[in-house]
Structure formats: structure tokens, C-alpha cells
Amino acid sequence: MSLAYTDPKQHLADLFRQALARVAPDSGLAVELERPKQAAHGDWACNLAMQLARGLKRNPREVAAELIAALPASDWVEKTEIAGPGFINVFITPRLWQRLPAHILAQGAEYGRIELGRGKRVQVEFVSANPTGPLHVGHGRGAAYGASLASVLTHAGYHVQREYYVNDAGRQMDILALSTWLRYLELTGECVPFPPNAYQGGYVRVLADSIYALHGERYKRTAAQVLTGVPAIPSAEEYAQQPDAKGRAEASLDALIAAAKRLLGQDYDYIHGYALEEQLGDCRNDLTEFGVSFDHWFSERTLHDAGLIERALEQLRHKGQLYEQDGAVWFRSSAHGDEKDRVVRRENGQYTYFAADIAYHLNKLERGFDRVIDVWGADHHGYIPRVKGALAAAGHDPDRLEVALVQFAVLYRDGQKVSMSTRAGEYVTLRELRQEVGNDACRFFYVLRKSDQHLDFDLDLAKSQSADNPVYYIQYAHARVSSVLAGWGGMEKDLADADATLLTHPSELALLRRLAEFPESIGAAARDYAPHLVAYYLKDLAADLHGLYTTCRILEEDEALRLARLQLVAATRRVLRSGLGLLGVSAPDKM
């Protein structure tokens, strides 16, 4: 016999649209409803009268009175009032709120899904770290943000694909292959100085060890062979201190790569491929443990192999967007909002990373996504105009690409910044961070800030098992409800017919209203690409639950009231679980 629940915001918007059509049919205004900060201002406020008054040159409060008079009658509106400069405040009858818990329990995981996206296809590309070493804490933020964003967009009615762009074709991968081989040669007893600008991390030795274990000395070459024609390799000290050492180090590194390719032939591809697969696998495992998964791993190399880069450049050339100068091929990005033109093919005939990125992004759009979202580190912001410029130059709408910039995360331990040096291999890996603070706290802390805000990641706070930690605050609310429901011992479905009109206590009504906000919270988070809004919503929801718990006893003597309250907290648990799920955080039944 459960009574239907009507989404009050949509209902009100409907009423106001009808009123607007009567009072000012040609205004062209959209109805906006917002949640007042203060309960005394009602459940929703409408600023339509003030918007109208501007054009009509009339007193907003008079216009408000006309609008109210024109509102169709509704069972769900308890009262309306004109407030302040001309707000129309609307109070919803508690009878509507009281229908919500049964609605939520009936909907289950579907509650909170909205139609904002209308089935549009969206791709979220994130992490996309070079598979040349372990993910570090900076990647972790991009991973947590991208995964949560993708979940939120899915919940908001978009058809989402999660993609990881694998940079498996560039110089960085060559450097990893070379680094691995040099460590391997050390195992065979050959002494080639290890370049200061090669990958220093211990994982390179692990790669070398396993290749040696698998293939023995098959890939051994003498140091003399390797070093023939290679410029002197600067020492670590020289590299750090001498201004010109950096350039020399790059030159000798390139010479070493060339030597490796020449001496190893096909075997170079094996080492390259082995290192790539191992690192990519490690990265994938790391992310999987972090609750982050991808629908598609896109290989940069396939762009080269399939000739997509040439094709993309041909497309631009055809439109007169390329020219040659100094032996290189340039793209006229300055004609599309960039500060200067950019090289797409170097004098030596090699394509730049940018050329591959043009092909990649054209390919994304051709795959039919209505919208493509790139999650990038904030240090890449200067890159946006040229990529969008390339899309525009190729005849696409550049606004189909949106770039979400994620600022850096800085770790703090004992109030001190934890120093990070990528070059020296001295950085905190994502895996270490996860082991230290746990996946739940990690995921939650990463998305607790607006993405364009610098993130201070306080390790001590994230680890603390106390009230200081907002993750536990929310999880605790969930566990509390689970404990009560366990104590009761019944099944959720037995709560469907509870008499929710008994829920009249202020803390019960506050919780009901909060539950009703969940879909709006999803909508705001999806619209602004701001999953942190969900995190904040959950904190508020948990606070209301804790408030109810201390003021009202759930397992009341009176059976009808007991069932009504159980229905309410069971619905709350449902929403807590859904919300935490969107953020990749677990919802424990016991703590």
C-alpha cells in the first residue's frame, strides 16, 4: 500500500513554471529553486519575483504576491511566504517527507540516480601515468578524483567510459628499458656507469633480477661495446651541481639508448616490452587494490602503428593548419587561442608528444563521445589551449573536450612537509600511502577538497582512529545503524509498511529532509565535476543521523514508532552506503 513519493523540487519547479506562464508568459526566465541556509526560510526558496521585477520595473514583493496567487494548488505545499527583498519561501508538508524512507528502501541502490546526463556518452580519462615506475601520491589524487567523478557521472545518468592512456611509445619508456638493461648488465658483472638521469628506483633492479633469472646472460654485452661512441656520463655529483651537466647527461643517455637498440636488436624490444608489461601490471594491481578500475587502456603505440598520427596531421594540413619552418612541421595553434605555434614533427623526422596527443584526442571524438573529460595535473594547464586548438582546427567543437585540473597533494607528517624528489626515486608511492593510512581514508581524503585546491594530506590525521577523522565519522554512522538493525533482528522488507507519519520529532524531520537532498547533491557534483560535494553531503547526513541517535531511541517500546524509526535509519544506511560507494569508500557494519 506504500504511497508514492514525489520529488518535491521537481514538483515545485513545475508549479512555479505554471505560475510564471500566467504572470509573465514571455519572460524567458528559468525557474530556480534553492535550499535556504536557514530552516526558518522554508524548504525551498524561489527568486523568480526578483528576476522578473527587474524587467517589469516593479516592486519584487508585489510580483511575488502575484506569483503565489498564480501557483496551482498542491497537496504537498504546506505554506508559502514572501520574505526579504522578494524571495518566495515554500514549506513542504511533513507528510511528503514521511513517505521518503519507504521510497528509498524500495529504490535501493537506485535512489539518488538522476537523469541529468540523459544517457549522453562521456569519457573520463585519468591517471594515465607513464608506466615507468610506481604510482606516487600525486597520481593517487588523480586516481581518486577521476574514479569518483566517473561514478558520480554514472549516477547522474551519463554513460561513462573510464580510460587510461598508456604512454608506451616515447623516450621515457626507452629510458626505462635502458635502465633495466644497465642494471641487468651489473648482474652479469659488466661495469657501465649508471646515468644520473636514468630511473634510480629499486624497482628497476627488480625488473633486471627477474630478466636475469629468466634468461641468464642472454642479453649480456661488454661494457666496452656499450660505451663505444657514448659521451662521458656525468656523475651524480656533477649532475646535481654543474650547470651544463644536465645537457651532457641527456646526450649520453640518448647515445646509450641508441647503443642498446643497436647491440640488442630484437632483444631490445623484448626488454622494452617486458619492463612495460611489468610496470603496467603493477600499476593496474595498485589501482585495483585502490578500488579504481578502467574500462579501456589505450596504447599510444597503436596510434603510431595504425598511422593515426599521419592521418591526423594530414587532416590539419588539408585545412591549411600546418606549415614547415627550419626543417620542422608546425601547427598554427596561435590561430586557435594558443600563445604560439607548436612543432608536431621535429627536424629529425620524429613526431612530438603533442602530435600523438592530437591524434589521440581526434580519435576520442571520433569514437562518438558527446563529451570527453581529461583529468590532468595542474602543471599541464598550459597544454590545454593547444589541444583544444587542434580540435577546433580539425573542425570539431573544442568544448566537447573538458579538462579537469587537479592540484598537487602535499604530504604532511608530524606537521612537516614530506619531501619528494622524483628524479632521485625518493617519493612516497601510492602503495605505501595506502598501506600506511588504509584505502578508505586515502580515497576520502583525496576527494575531500575541491580539485583545484591544493591538498594538504595530513598523514597523522588520516591514520588517526578518532573523532578527528571524518571518514570514521561517516562510517561510524553506518555501523551504528547496522548495529541497531542487527539488534532488532528483522528484515528490511518488513519495514515497507511502517507508519512513517509518526516521524515528527525535529531530528527525525531534519534527517528526512537531508535524505531528500541526496539526488540534488549528486546533480551538483556531476554538474561541477566536484565529487567533494558528495563527501560533504555525507558528513552532513552522518551528523543528522548521530543527532537522531542521541535524541531518539530507535528500538522504542511502542512497536509502531519503533518500526517507523527503523525504516528511517534503514533508509539512511542505504544512502550512506550509496554515497560512500560513489567515493570508493567501504561501509562497514561493525567498527
Place this chain on the structure above:
RNA sequence: CUGCCCGUAGCUCAAUCGGAUAGAGCACCAGCCUUCUAAGCUGGGGGUUACAGGUUCGAUCCCUGUCGGGCAGGCCA
């Protein structure tokens, strides 16, 4: 030098495409457990939203300038 982002309570941060008296947590002070999980709850102090102008019914939000912080400006990725 130029461009982008940021500047909100002692600290870390919110603030629903411009809304009403700018909100939380931490820290500090005072209270609440013989009954469903005290990882909880209640109350208190704490602000010229960096600064100066502008736009309007209304500005933390939009515009201009100044100051301060971060990042970026390669035929690197």
C-alpha cells in the same frame, strides 16, 4: 616579463551556474554514558571573505587594479 589557478575563523577547508544572519571539523572552554556502538551528542567564544574601486535589489562568487602564494611558458614527456 607573460599566462592560468589560488587567497575565507588560530589551523585545515565548505558555501547549491550572484541570494537572506558566510558554515563545518580541529584546537580552546563548559556539560552529557547502569538502557540501541561516547569513533557520538549539546552549548560557548572566534570573521572588514588579502586590499582598493566598479557592476546591481543583492557580491566570497562577476569586472579592473594592487599585494601575496602555487604552477606553466622546449624541435621534453
